[in-house]
Ligand SMILES: Nc1ncnc2c1ncn2[C@@H]1O[C@H](COP(=O)(O)OP(=O)(O)OP(=O)(O)O)[C@@H](O)[C@H]1O
């Protein structure tokens with residue numbers, strides 16, 4: 001039996017701890033209260049209850065504090081076989097701790113090269129992997145200069161950004177200025193755990209257009225395999241906001257293979273050597289172009305959407321991989337299609353107080369799964385980051401288009417019931433009819 005150390009977890013990632021326990025492994029869970037907002041209290045409790053050893057640390061960027069929590073948990077550092085995190089905010093801490101105690105884990109340098117979006121672009125440029133024009137800046141004047149050199153439109157995003165924090169599309173200099181004018185207030189409005197990750201650097205990069213995809217790339221023992229490709233739904237009004245995913249991607253087989261190969265090339269260039277990595281890619285008229293790499297398994301609802309049609313638990317796969325199980329030979333075979341949609345509002349809105357408490361139940365009956373976090377009379381915020389959505393709908397169907405249509409139909413009925421608009425979703429451009 002082995003000993004796995006989790007440096008924080010997403011809500012769904014608690015399944016990884018459960019899988020490890022079912023297999024008879026020892027589990028240590030290090031908890032950071034700054035990131036409690038990324039899971040429900042019940043999910044956090046479950047993680048603590050599943051763990052053999054647990055302790056808290058205050059800041060994932062403080063390596064001594066994370067190591068101190070490991071000692072405080074009562075676990076023997078020399079007995080730990082692998083260290084991982086399913087939460088973006090814990091990825092670097094997990095990689096660093098793994099290296100420090102001599103356990104299996106993702107390369108700390110590879111993790112940093114992925115997290116630092118400027119460094120990531122630099123590595124791709126050096127390795128000859130197709131990427132986009134970019135510059136790292138720290139103030140408005142440098143950003144204006146960069147945008148001028150790159151050419152409008154550009155996107156301005158924090159170099160260490162996660163979850164769409166302080167990200168703007170700029171089509172002209174006025175929009176670049178507006179980004180920096182609003183940045184201080186935007187940062188102040190972020191949850192402390194989100195703000196803490198950022199430094200003063202922004203990336204100004206070429207805004208590419210096309211359909212957005214993601215690839216989960218598994219790596220171990222010098223091999224990399226694209227496990228599954230998903231197409232991503234974005235807000236029609238503001239394409240920076242993500243509103244769900246569909247698997248399979250719906251791409252023709254040759255394109256999907258090219259997408260998987262591209263994502264593998266990106267991970268190899270960065271030195272991501274052990275784990276499952278989330279690679280976001282735009283399908284532009286000139287080919288696939290990286291948006292970003294997260295050095296951990298996909299977050300949000302996608303793990304369960306994949307598991308629902310892959311016939312395997314992706315969290316189980318992740319745990320086994322960290323403990324030395326061989327990589328699958330190629331992409332996971334999928335049985336049908338699955339799609340999920342997040343519900344969010346463009347403006348601050350109020351759920352009618354006259355609805356019954358169980359208003360969501362009839363909608364759930366039309367879906368494979370889902371949740372709603374709002375009750376009658378609740379106020380929902382305008383969507384600014386990933387954490388502002390209040391419900392998720394998941395449908396299974398024989399084809400991606402049918403699964404997406406099933407989500408859309410339920411969403412439209414919820415919108416009528418609520419009497420206020422929800423953010424409309426843009427799905428991938430359908431292939432022309434043959
Ligand atoms: N160069 C680009 N061209 C076009 N769109 C982009 C570009 N960079 C980012 N975007 C859009 O902005 C979104 C957010 O960017 P990115 O993924 O880098 O930020 P993030 O905050 O790390 O997001 P998350 O952590 O939620 O995945 C992307 O999903 C994409 O829709």
Ligand SMILES: [Mg+2]
Nearest residue numbers: 163280291292
């Ligand atoms: Mg992203």
